Each structure stands twice: as structure tokens, then as C-alpha cells.
Amino acid sequence: MFPTPIQQTSRLTQISYKVALPLTILIWLLPLAAIMMTSVRSIADINAGNYWGWPEQWMLIENYTEVFARTNMGRYLLNSVLVTVPVMIFSVGLATMAGFALAKYKFTGRIAIFAVFIGGNFVPFQILMIPVRDLTIQTGLYDTIWALIIFHTAFQTGFCTLFMRNFIVGLPDELFESCRLEGASEWQIFTKIVLPLVRPALAALSVLIFTFIWNDYFWALVLVQSDEVRPITAGISALRGQWLASWQLISAGSIVAALPPVILFFAMQRHFIAGLTLGATKG
Structure with missing residues (x-):
């Protein structure tokens, strides 16, 4: 072994x-x-x-x-919440439905679509900086909360789909066939059967996505510039003045910024570990 x-x-x-x-x-x-x-x-x-x-x-x-009191830390925290929570809900929700379709439905092009989801995870996000920034400027989304929400949702859904598809594919097909014989619709199968069975995976994925988006610094610099929409990661860097850095405030702000992911992890620790180890053993 x-x-x-x-x-x-x-x-x-x-x-x-x-x-x-x-x-x-x-x-x-x-x-x-x-x-x-x-x-x-x-x-x-x-x-x-x-x-x-x-x-x-x-x-x-x-x-x-x-x-x-002296900085916009409260606003930065609120901006991070306004970005992270919708992205977590949208990306995990879309990925669960896509993962169910790719795992349990036989249709033409299924492998090609799954390959696109996988391939998207290997694209370095740095090379997308200029086209994504130009796109947000052309569409009027630059320097808005929606720019971060839409981009992160699109970019994270590929990884989430790969994650959820690998969990759902292990569910027995006989379970779904018996539900269909009983007259259950596909939406009822998804909400009443699939979601409860993959709940540990949903919890684990939600914690991962929340941490990824909350700690993002690169796109917080590329897509926003004003304090009204700046997330906590970019906000901490704004605490450093041009001539003098208040390191005690920067450090305090860093600790405050690190607390939400840590609290979420410990709150979801049991489900998080269960989700990561689900399917690791047999019998």
C-alpha cells in the first residue's frame, strides 16, 4: 500500500x-x-x-x-461578502446541475463538453487579464461588484463541475431508474435524491470556493479600483500610505480578513472532511 x-x-x-x-x-x-x-x-x-x-x-x-474607525475596512468586508456569497451559490449550483447531466445522461458531445470543463482549469488566468478587463470596460461592468461576480462564477464553474461530476458518477444508476419508474420527474430526482446524497461534497466544495474567492487578490486589482467596490484583499493594500505605513493597522486588518474563511471551515469541518474522503474507501 x-x-x-x-x-x-x-x-x-x-x-x-x-x-x-x-x-x-x-x-x-x-x-x-x-x-x-x-x-x-x-x-x-x-x-x-x-x-x-x-x-x-x-x-x-x-x-x-x-x-x-480610520479606514473603510467595514466596506471592504461587505464588498467581499457581496462577491463571495453569490459566486459560491451560483458556481456550486450550476456545477451540480452540470455534473449531474454529464454523469448520468447519455447524449452526443458529452465527452467533448466535459473536456472543455477540464481544459478550462488549465488556462492560466493571468493571460486573461487584458481581454477580461477590456470586456468589462466595453460592457460597462468595470469597477462594479458584478464584474467580479460574473468573472469568478464563469471561471470557477469549470472546476466545480469537474468536482461534482466525479462524485455524482459514483451514484448507482438503478436508484435513478427506480425513481423514474415511480413517476418522479428529473427535477424531483435531482432535488430529492441527488442533492441529499452529495451534501458532503457540496459542503466541501462550498468551503473551497468561498476560500478561493475571498482570498483573491489578482482580480480584485484588475477589475475594480474604487473603495466603494474594493474587496478586503485589495482593501488591505490600500491601508498602506504613500509615505508612512501603519503596520499595526495593516496587520489587524489582515487578521480580520482571515477570520471569515477560518470560521466557515471550522463550522463546516465535519462535512468538509466527509466530502473530501467520500468514495476514498470501499466496503
């Missing part, structure tokens, strides 16, 4: 694993710890060069209150 369980490896491998694992976790968490410590420092502490030491003065409430 591959990979070999760590308990069945050599003694040297087990020792190396036990040493490397906590060291890797420490290195991975070090930047996050630095940001969290900076978010509670005073500006005098930062100017004095105390980047890694214990804060001389704790400014937890002051910094996190100030980041909302």
Missing part, C-alpha cells in the same frame, strides 16, 4: 518524521504569529524595531477599533 503508514517505516524514518513535523508547523505558523503580534503593538513599539519581542504596550482593542 502507498504511502506506507509511518508506524510501519524504519526507526530512522519515524524519528525524522517526529522531528520534521513540529519544525515544519513552527516555520509555517511563524509569519502568522508575527502578524498577530504586530496587530497588538503600538506604533512606537514598531518604530523602535521591536518586531519579534514581547510588546511593550498592548493595543489590542485600540488597533482593532481604529482599523474600522
Whole structure:
């Protein structure tokens, strides 16, 4: 079996694993710890060069209150919600219906359509920057929430369709045939049979898409420019002034921006893990 369980490896491998694992976790968490410590420092502490030491003065409430009072952080958060939630609903909903059709219906061109969905995932989104930006300008969508919603929905639906199709294809065809014999319509089969059976996959995919869109920075810079529609990722970069950077506010804003995906993950953790491991074993 591959990979070999760590308990069945050599003694040297087990020792190396036990040493490397906590060291890797420490290195991975070090930047996050630095940001969290900076978010509670005073500006005098930062100017004095105390980047890694214990804060001389704790400014937890002051910094996190100030980041909302002095900046448009509240608006940035709202913009991210207005973009992320519709994209998550539209892309997952469309992909579930498309995945059901590609998995369980036999029609001409099915393989070609599925190949288009797969091929779209391999297109580097950077090469789309200029044509997508020009298209949004020509259609009047540039610098609007709808520009981000429409683009992200179109771009993420391909990955979502591939994800959902692979789950739905494992459902037994006899189940759907028995429902049709009982007089159920295709829409009833989809809503009453398919959706409940793939609920773990829906939860896992929703968490992934929410995280992808919420953390997007590239398209937030390309398709919008005003504070009224700027998402949280681009908004944090706007907190840095031309001559002076308030790093304590930038760090506090970064922590605030990271909270929604973390909260969603822990809220959906059981369904998320079940969705990722669904179909991994037999019997």
C-alpha cells in the first residue's frame, strides 16, 4: 500500500518524521504569529524595531477599533461578502446541475463538453487579464461588484463541475431508474435524491470556493479600483500610505480578513472532511 503508514517505516524514518513535523508547523505558523503580534503593538513599539519581542504596550482593542474607525475596512468586508456569497451559490449550483447531466445522461458531445470543463482549469488566468478587463470596460461592468461576480462564477464553474461530476458518477444508476419508474420527474430526482446524497461534497466544495474567492487578490486589482467596490484583499493594500505605513493597522486588518474563511471551515469541518474522503474507501 502507498504511502506506507509511518508506524510501519524504519526507526530512522519515524524519528525524522517526529522531528520534521513540529519544525515544519513552527516555520509555517511563524509569519502568522508575527502578524498577530504586530496587530497588538503600538506604533512606537514598531518604530523602535521591536518586531519579534514581547510588546511593550498592548493595543489590542485600540488597533482593532481604529482599523474600522480610520479606514473603510467595514466596506471592504461587505464588498467581499457581496462577491463571495453569490459566486459560491451560483458556481456550486450550476456545477451540480452540470455534473449531474454529464454523469448520468447519455447524449452526443458529452465527452467533448466535459473536456472543455477540464481544459478550462488549465488556462492560466493571468493571460486573461487584458481581454477580461477590456470586456468589462466595453460592457460597462468595470469597477462594479458584478464584474467580479460574473468573472469568478464563469471561471470557477469549470472546476466545480469537474468536482461534482466525479462524485455524482459514483451514484448507482438503478436508484435513478427506480425513481423514474415511480413517476418522479428529473427535477424531483435531482432535488430529492441527488442533492441529499452529495451534501458532503457540496459542503466541501462550498468551503473551497468561498476560500478561493475571498482570498483573491489578482482580480480584485484588475477589475475594480474604487473603495466603494474594493474587496478586503485589495482593501488591505490600500491601508498602506504613500509615505508612512501603519503596520499595526495593516496587520489587524489582515487578521480580520482571515477570520471569515477560518470560521466557515471550522463550522463546516465535519462535512468538509466527509466530502473530501467520500468514495476514498470501499466496503
